[in-house]
Structures are given as C-alpha cells and as structure tokens.
Amino acid sequence: MLRTKVLIIGGGPAGSTAARFLAKEGIDTILLERNFSFVKPCGGGIPDAAFDELGIPRNIIKKDVKNIKLVSPLNNAVDIRLEGGFIAIVKRGEFDSLLREDAKVKGAQLIEAGFNHFEEAGKQITARVNINGKEEQIRTDYLIAADGVNSRVRLALGLKLSSAVYTLTTKIKNDNADTCEFWFGESHARKSYSWIFPEAEGISAGTGSSDPGELKGMLKAFFGRRGLNADSTATRIYKVPLWSGELYNKDNILFIGDAAGQVMPLTYEGIYYAMKAGEFAAMAIIAGKPSDYKKLWRKRFNSRFMIMRKLCDYFLRDDNSAEKLVSLCRRHEIQAATMKLWLEKSSDGRKLISFANFFRKVLN
C-alpha cells in the first residue's frame, strides 16, 4: 500500500495546479492521472493575466486573441476589441503536460493510474486505484477530486454529478481566424451558443445544447449559417458542467474544477477557475483547515458566478433574449464592463456592482 499526505485524482488544470502549490510547500503529494496522453476537448482560451498570477510561463501561449464577435439570431453583429488584456490560446495537451511536469519538478509524485473506488472514505481515506492493470491501494490524509465533469470520486461517494450542457466540437485544420466568435440562435444552439475559436493550427467550431440527441443536426445548421464546410466533421461530444456552487468538501475530500461544476455560466470559461480552485484547496490543506477552501473560493468568485448565472438564465432562454444581449453589447460601457469581468479576475466588489446595475433594467 502507498501512503501520502494528499492524493489528487485527475491531472488536468485543477489537479496539477493543486499539486504544484502543495509540492512547493513540501507537502507529500501524489497526482494520479489515468491517461497522460489525454487531450481535453476545449478551446484552450485563458485570460492572459492568469499566466503571471499563477506563475505559468507565457511561451506556452500559441495565439493572442484580441477580438470578439457576437452574432444575434437576426444576424446583428457586434465586434469588440479587447483592451488591457487578451485571450491566450493554448494547446490543451501541451498545457496540461506542462502543469503536471512543473508539479513533478516541485516534488509531487506523478502516477499514470485511474481511481476506481474507495476502500474507506471517513476519518481514514483509502483509495483503490488501477496501476498498469493491477489494483493498488493508496492511503491518504486528504483527497482532492479533480477528475472532471464525470467525476468518479463523486459517484463513488454517492453524490450526483452536476447538471450539464452538452457540446459538439470539430477541429478544422485548413481554416484560420483571429477572432473568437459567439453565434446565438435556437436553430443551432439551445440554452447555449455556437462558436468559432482560433486554435494553434486552424480553428475549432462547435455548438451546445441541453439535449445531446440534437447536437449533430444543430452543428450542421450552424455550419450552414456560418458558411463552413460541413464535410470536415471529426466531432466529439463533451459535457460542460452547470455551476450550482453546492459542493466544496466532504470532510477531508475536496472537489475542484469541473468535478465541482466550477465553470463560469454564460461564457463557459473553466480553466482559470479550475486552477484557482486548485490553489485554494492547496492553501486550505496547507493550513490544516479543509473548510477554508469553500471560504476562499466563495469570497473571491461567488458574486461573479451568481451574477453570470442570472444573466445566463435570462439571455440564453430564447432568441428574443439573445437578440437583446447582442443589442446591449453594442453599448460601449457594457462592452468595457463585460471585458473587464472576463479578463481581470480581481474580486473588486464595486466593479461587480456596476456590472450588475447595467443589466438590472433588463432583468427586472
């Protein structure tokens, strides 16, 4: 049986970041990732400020995106130029490996293995894991569940998974873009939007819906509307969790990133918040107070997530509301406030209040 102070399940941005912070403080940490070659289907867009904040080298950035385009159901378009920052595009496989390697350099033990279930999950925690086809046990004081939207740790504890929106994405190699495009319209995206994202090579195009069964037809409809070649469809369905803000820790088991549903409503931005959750979980464990994790996360992000959930529920409910959203985003002060909220991640309460006030008229 292996023994450690902290066992982290999942080596994506959330788990690797927790491992980096714990190992840096000399805490005995094992990071378990079931497949080092796994590449998460993801646009790989991260606000550039996150790189300095979290000590990640900027040379991993493949593209700087400074333009955003919103297109309404009735084809009204708004182009927004980002100021004071940009969306950095990374290649997810490369980015996740870099974070894991950094955790290793700082002293974490990396093991390619899958979590199966718990032998015990009370005062003592013993996990059963699959290493090279053999089941082994790892005993630990703390366990961090960073195993993504289909979290096996949640299921093993009898906890429900977050509700989710389903996405279907395709990569188109022989196309190019320097703008992130968000297309609204119920004919091709339900309770969601369709998008074009610049990639390191080519673009990714995708759409979202609460019903996975209608995604193929919707992606085709989006391709038609956007004028994309519908033949290049090597597609993948993947879930984005819908945030509810209920799950932080169960005693010494902490949930972070997609496993905790920590994806920003409306924008579906999850990488930055997954990494910050990893940092906060590590800080709470270092302090020996796992319940601090919830306090740290809520203090920094709860108001922002609540506001965005309200806006998401309102603006993504039908075409009329999406039309209003794009029309509102024509106003310079709304563009500026939205981009600040996206690119600057400080918890400045005044900025949040002024942002909420902009939209109050519409929501009431």
Ligand SMILES: Cc1cc2nc3c(=O)[nH]c(=O)nc-3n(C[C@H](O)[C@H](O)[C@H](O)COP(=O)(O)OP(=O)(O)OC[C@H]3O[C@@H](n4cnc5c(N)ncnc54)[C@H](O)[C@@H]3O)c2cc1C
């Ligand atoms: C189509 C799409 C586009 C997106 N685009 C963006 C974007 O542009 N910007 C953005 O910020 N967010 C985006 N997101 C959201 C973002 O991808 C996630 O929020 C982010 O990856 C969450 O990180 P995580 O570490 O919590 O989970 P994940 O990245 O899912 O990592 C979980 C890890 O756990 C491992 N794992 C799972 N089960 C086990 C197990 N039993 N044992 C061991 N390991 C296990 C997996 O292999 C994986 O490596 C997008 C999501 C989708 C679906």
